[in-house]
Amino acid sequence: MKELLKLAIKASIKAGIVIEDIYKNDDFELEIKNNNSPLTKADKASNNIINTLLKSTSIPIISEENKEVIYNERKHWKKCWIVDPLDGTKEFIKKNGEYTVNIALIENNKPILGVIFIPTSKELYYGNVGDKKAYKITLDKEFNSIKNWFDDAYRLLPKNTNKSIIKVVGSRSHMNDKTKQFIKKLHNNYASIDIVSKGSSIKFCLIAEGKADIYPRFAPTMEWDTAAGQAICEAVGIRVISKNTFKDLAYNKPNLLNNEFIVYNDTVIFKKEWMTI
Known part of the structure; x- marks a missing residue:
C-alpha cells in the first residue's frame, strides 16, 4: 500500500x-x-x-x-x-x-x-x-x-471541537439555501458559527487538519470530487456520510454521481434530522 x-x-x-x-x-x-x-x-x-x-x-x-x-x-x-x-x-x-x-x-x-x-x-x-x-x-x-x-x-491530528464555537467549511461556488438552513440549525447547539469558504477538495483537507469542524455538501458532486478527500478524512477518524442513507459514501457505483453528504469530526453536535432539509 x-x-x-x-x-x-x-x-x-x-x-x-x-x-x-x-x-x-x-x-x-x-x-x-x-x-x-x-x-x-x-x-x-x-x-x-x-x-x-x-x-x-x-x-x-x-x-x-x-x-x-x-x-x-x-x-x-x-x-x-x-x-x-x-x-x-x-x-x-x-x-x-x-x-x-x-x-x-x-x-x-x-x-x-x-x-x-x-x-x-x-x-x-x-x-x-x-x-x-x-x-x-x-x-x-x-x-x-x-x-x-x-x-x-x-501526521495530521484533527482537533476537538470547541463546545461553544463551530467552524463550518462551505463551497465557494455552491453555498445554496439548503446548506444555509443546515448551518442556521447549528445555532441550536453552538453560540457562535464561523464560516470558511473554500473551493475544490481543500474543504476535506481543512477538516482533516483540524482547521474546520464540519462540511455539509447539499449540492451535486461526482465520485472523483470526494474519493481522495474521504480517504484522508477517514484515515484520521472523520466520517463522510450520505445525507440520504447516513452511511459512508460508496464508490464505483452504477451512477458515479454522489448523494449529498456531510463531513464531520465526531465531537460535533448535530441532529441527523437536520440533514433532511
Missing part, C-alpha cells in the same frame, strides 16, 4: 507542476463540456500525466477526463483508481489558487488511499485508511519532495 501511495503522490506532484506552468502563463485553452462544466489545457495535461503513471499498476482508472467505462465492466473491478486531474477548474480559471489534484485508490467500493495536492501553495495531503494515518507536507518552491513520507512529524 505504501508503494501505491508513493506512486499516487508522485503522480499528483508531476501533474501539479504542469498545471502551475499553465496557470502562470494564462494559457488555458478553455472549452465547455457537454455538461456545461469548463475544461482547460491544464485538465487534459494533468490527466495524461496521471494516467501514464498509474497505468503501471494495472489497476483500472476512473477519471473525470477519461471516457466513462460502462458499469457492466466496472462492477467486476475489486480495485480502481479514482482521479480528478484538476478539481476546481472554475477556481483555476478565476486564478484564486483554490484548485487541487485528487487521486484515490478504491477497494470493494471504499476509499483506502488518498492524495490531494494544492499546486499553488504546494501543500500535499495524503492518507492510508488501513494504517489510520494521514499526513501533510509543504513542498519547496522547486516542488522538491522529502525522503520519509511517513514520518510521524507530518
Whole structure:
C-alpha cells in the first residue's frame, strides 16, 4: 500500500507542476463540456500525466477526463483508481489558487488511499485508511519532495471541537439555501458559527487538519470530487456520510454521481434530522 501511495503522490506532484506552468502563463485553452462544466489545457495535461503513471499498476482508472467505462465492466473491478486531474477548474480559471489534484485508490467500493495536492501553495495531503494515518507536507518552491513520507512529524491530528464555537467549511461556488438552513440549525447547539469558504477538495483537507469542524455538501458532486478527500478524512477518524442513507459514501457505483453528504469530526453536535432539509 505504501508503494501505491508513493506512486499516487508522485503522480499528483508531476501533474501539479504542469498545471502551475499553465496557470502562470494564462494559457488555458478553455472549452465547455457537454455538461456545461469548463475544461482547460491544464485538465487534459494533468490527466495524461496521471494516467501514464498509474497505468503501471494495472489497476483500472476512473477519471473525470477519461471516457466513462460502462458499469457492466466496472462492477467486476475489486480495485480502481479514482482521479480528478484538476478539481476546481472554475477556481483555476478565476486564478484564486483554490484548485487541487485528487487521486484515490478504491477497494470493494471504499476509499483506502488518498492524495490531494494544492499546486499553488504546494501543500500535499495524503492518507492510508488501513494504517489510520494521514499526513501533510509543504513542498519547496522547486516542488522538491522529502525522503520519509511517513514520518510521524507530518501526521495530521484533527482537533476537538470547541463546545461553544463551530467552524463550518462551505463551497465557494455552491453555498445554496439548503446548506444555509443546515448551518442556521447549528445555532441550536453552538453560540457562535464561523464560516470558511473554500473551493475544490481543500474543504476535506481543512477538516482533516483540524482547521474546520464540519462540511455539509447539499449540492451535486461526482465520485472523483470526494474519493481522495474521504480517504484522508477517514484515515484520521472523520466520517463522510450520505445525507440520504447516513452511511459512508460508496464508490464505483452504477451512477458515479454522489448523494449529498456531510463531513464531520465526531465531537460535533448535530441532529441527523437536520440533514433532511
